[in-house]
Amino acid sequence: MSRVYNFSAGPSMLPLEALKKAQEELLDYHGSGQSVMEMSHRSKWFDDIIKEAEQLFREIMNIPDNYKVLFLQGGASTHFAAIPLNFMNKNNKADYIITGNWAKKAYQEAKKYGNARAVASSEDKIYSYIPKVTREDIDPEADYVYICMNNTIYGTKFPYIPDTGDVPLIADISSCFLSEPLDVTKFAMVYGGAQKNIAPAGLVVCIIREDMLGNEMACTPTMLNYKIQADNDSLYNTPPCWTIYMCKLVLEWIKEKGGLEAIKANNVKKANLLYDFFEESKMFKSVINPEDRSLMNIPFVTGDKELDAKFVKEATEAGFINLKGHRTTGGMRASVYNAMPLEGVEKLVAFMKEFEKNNS
Ligand SMILES: *Cc1c(COP(=O)(O)O)cnc(C)c1O
Numbered sequence: 001m002s003r004v005y006n007f008s009a010g011p012s013m014l015p016l017e018a019l020k021k022a023q024e025e026l027l028d029y030h031g032s033g034q035s036v037m038e039m040s041h042r043s044k045w046f047d048d049i050i051k052e053a054e055q056l057f058r059e060i061m062n063i064p065d066n067y068k069v070l071f072l073q074g075g076a077s078t079h080f081a082a083i084p085l086n087f088m089n090k091n092n093k094a095d096y097i098i099t100g101n102w103a104k105k106a107y108q109e110a111k112k113y114g115n116a117r118a119v120a121s122s123e124d125k126i127y128s129y130i131p132k133v134t135r136e137d138i139d140p141e142a143d144y145v146y147i148c149m150n151n152t153i154y155g156t157k158f159p160y161i162p163d164t165g166d167v168p169l170i171a172d173i174s175s176c177f178l179s180e181p182l183d184v185t186k187f188a189m190v191y192g193g194a195q196k197n198i199a200p201a202g203l204v205v206c207i208i209r210e211d212m213l214g215n216e217m218a219c220t221p222t223m224l225n226y227k228i229q230a231d232n233d234s235l236y237n238t239p240p241c242w243t244i245y246m247c248k249l250v251l252e253w254i255k256e257k258g259g260l261e262a263i264k265a266n267n268v269k270k271a272n273l274l275y276d277f278f279e280e281s282k283m284f285k286s287v288i289n290p291e292d293r294s295l296m297n298i299p300f301v302t303g304d305k306e307l308d309a310k311f312v313k314e315a316t317e318a319g320f321i322n323l324k325g326h327r328t329t330g331g332m333r334a335s336v337y338n339a340m341p342l343e344g345v346e347k348l349v350a351f352m353k354e355f356e357k358n359n360s
Helices: 016-024 044-061 075-087 101-110 226-231 241-257 259-280 305-317 342-358
Strands: 067-072 093-098 115-121 145-148 169-172 189-193 204-209 297-300 332-335
Touching: 016 241, 044 067, 044 204, 044 241, 044 259, 067 226, 075 101, 075 169, 075 189, 075 204, 075 226, 093 101, 101 115, 101 145, 101 169, 204 226, 241 259, 259 297, 259 342, 305 332, 305 342
Parallel strands: 093 115, 093 145, 145 169, 169 189
Antiparallel strands: 067 204, 189 204, 297 332
């Protein structure tokens, strides 16, 4: 068996231990005589799986009892619509902080349903920094404030949680989910697609404070109605059973590793290997405002498009795949989610040093 180091922004690497466990349990899950892919979502086996996954989320993220943990579908992008439908319900107003493509898409979607306002944007500098937003910038009549916590494409992360006063704060945490401890109580809702740091694609985990539920617009599709999903314990219809199972295995892996503090320590180590190298390298540079740098998605450039292409090609041949930057930014990007081993980053940095030596 030969496995590559996959630096993709998503879908991305999963912990080898979780994959092996899935392999072991593939054909006969816990004596059920069937795979989780085949079993009824109403079976006792699956009931245990989804309950354990929820319990592990609560434990690992320290989620208070007055929050619902929902296992939904449609990718994070579907929730760009579900959020205004469910929450833009008092004054039909919401404030969006635009820190990248995903935040902008969410904002554009929200404008279809009400008065969404862009409070601040870092588009002027190709989203290479996080704007500083204070309570004074927020419309006190907004039904919520929306942020994208970690900007997957640009490699920035909010270094602070915006103070929105009494206005509920909602965050897309798709690409920093479970990467470090997060104070959930500062948010009315956090959510994210699973395929970055949690599980295969097909699952969106929504953590929502209970008092937010039940005020959706009358036109809200049933499947996008968070209250209905919560009342049905995420089983209003058939959920993505296999993905929820994989999510459970990944959560068990995180717990075994020592929880989010330990996961964070490892992530900091990996990210610093790259950021420190960019400081010393004469070829590879980070273009991101240092205090806003992401731990998960690390873009870099040489400043020369041909050299970038040569690097990506040679890296791919050496087993470091998906390092090409997003089509809107060019350059390179190393996504180093939880499952990327430290060794993968060490080897990448060694490869970059060698490449620099051979090409300057
Ligand atoms: C990948 C990503 C999305 C889009 O996710 P889908 O599940 O493909 O809809 C949204 N927000 C962020 C921050 C992402 O990284």
